[in-house]
Amino acid sequence: MSGCQGNSGSITGMLSALCDCSLSGLSWKRRALGAASRESARRSLRRRAYGALLAGLFQDGSPKPPPSALANTPAHNKILMISFDLRVSGHNEEAERLEELLGQLRDGVDSSGLSELDSVLELLVQLAGSVAPPPQSF
């Protein structure tokens, strides 16, 4: 994506790059005449991103919700559960492919070059279904 500049290795730099990704596709010519400039939109996005990132911290005094039954389930198993749901809803091909890809990841985990593969899988699980599926082509 052209709007993202994800070259920085720092966490702050990468969060800024994520914000830039969110801003790509907006028309800044028209926007500059209207409500907000690109820079103020960036600032606003960064504020919201840090707010969301830090929301879970500094809550030691407040009552915590009880952990869900899935809290300690490995991300790998959660993906298998999603795959099961796909099968139940008649999406056998997608379920098959998902399990195949999961197997590929597991087989290549040592050579993948990634040390936090479980965290990445957990992120995918957390975001699963957060956008509408692409329209079916006939």
Added chain:
Amino acid sequence: MASPASANMNAVRETMDVLLEMSRLLNTGLDMESLSICVRLCEQGINPEALSSVIKELRRASDSFKASENSTSQG
């Protein structure tokens, strides 16, 4: 013969391709650019649940920018 560095690069690229396809099957809404940033953030130790909150929040913010853009262009 491929050098160890380029072999490692290939392995990372293949892993990213697999993750991107999984991401599409799961309808996460992440493109390759966002996914690779997220992978790097996870590698830096960012909690994946917190990161998913960030992404959802950024989408909400971006949607509201788009909505205000549409209302400005129609007005």
